[in-house]
Amino acid sequence: MAAITQPSVAIIIINWNNFNDTQKCLNSLKKCDYPNFQSIVVDNDSQDGSGRKLEDEFKDFAYFIFSDSNRGFTGGNNLGLKYALDQGFEYVMELNNDTEVEPDFITKLIDSIVDKPEYGAAQPLIYFNTPNRHIVWNAGGNYIRPLGISQTKYKNVKDSRFIKASETDWITGCAFLIKSEVIKKTGLLKEFYFFGSFEDVDLSMRIRNLGYKLWFEPSAVIYHSVGGSSKSKTKGKEGYLNPKVHYLTQRNQMIFINHHTPTIFKPVAVLTQVIKLLAYSLYFLVLWRPIKLKMVWKGFKDGLFKTYHD
Structure with a gap:
């Protein structure tokens, strides 16, 4: 109706x-x-x-x-x-x-x-x-x-x-x-x-x-059609997904934590991300995606230490 x-x-x-x-x-x-x-x-x-x-x-x-x-x-x-x-x-x-x-x-x-x-x-x-x-x-x-x-x-x-x-x-x-x-x-x-x-x-x-x-x-x-705007049409050495997307996703996660996670919980939230990134690191090493590995850790650092303009 x-x-x-x-x-x-x-x-x-x-x-x-x-x-x-x-x-x-x-x-x-x-x-x-x-x-x-x-x-x-x-x-x-x-x-x-x-x-x-x-x-x-x-x-x-x-x-x-x-x-x-x-x-x-x-x-x-x-x-x-x-x-x-x-x-x-x-x-x-x-x-x-x-x-x-x-x-x-x-x-x-x-x-x-x-x-x-x-x-x-x-x-x-x-x-x-x-x-x-x-x-x-x-x-x-x-x-x-x-x-x-x-x-x-x-x-x-x-x-x-x-x-x-x-x-x-x-x-x-x-x-x-x-x-x-x-x-x-x-x-x-x-x-x-x-x-x-x-x-x-x-x-x-x-x-x-x-x-x-x-x-x-x-x-x-x-x-x-998931990933239509972020995936390459052809597979390169780093796979289909642009390494910059990995950077932005991890950076944005840390920006979000800075803006919305109560101060008392921030150490737990950051530790959770570190554990997740260690798992990602193993995955990217096994597949040998060195650029993506570098970009997710750079995203973590840039988001955590606020290397962006509010």
Whole structure:
């Protein structure tokens, strides 16, 4: 059942040298049954012409913003968020460009929190975008505060029938629907995260710190081609995943701990990361990934000692 009210929704998609995935995402959004939404494509200074090519194809469907530099996931989304808030959209959504959506997913998400003032944001059920599309990638997240660890619920589950709608600790940036009144209070994404991870957990924590709850809605469904924007198409000496992604992921983990783990728990959280990195080190040595090994430890050091600008 559709909500009695149909508030305006801005859906922000980042494109960076990835015409094919963004095209698929926009084509799936064109099939959505929700009557009051606008797609906003932020081209992050693509060097392959994909942004202009997408604009030529979808200019009657989406609004395009062209950045003069690659501002990363956080900076690119902030360009879209600022535009959406200036235009008065009542809800804003970050949506990865390597996703495809079910036609009713916006309606289901809006329905899930539109009449619940205690909830500030919501996310859909996300499956891996594989041929049979039945394996769960993300169904909300748990946060273990003393350890500074965020975990994904139900990852790689093949039978989602038992997964129920519920409150969740954090929401993935892959598909993050936020009430505009809430993000005006929290502020935008923290751009020092840039890309990799934890910008979504950080925003989730800031929303919760204001007293709002977060909702997971499994009747709203999308599909995610995981790693479409961070993996190389060809396997190199260091594997498919760019070593910089390992650096940013570990650095962002430590930034997140600095910002959100209570001082009394920080030694435990840091020790947990050291133990994890020792295991990673063994793995990278066995596979002989020396650059990745160096980058994860550099990320740990840079994040721990705050070699970034707040």
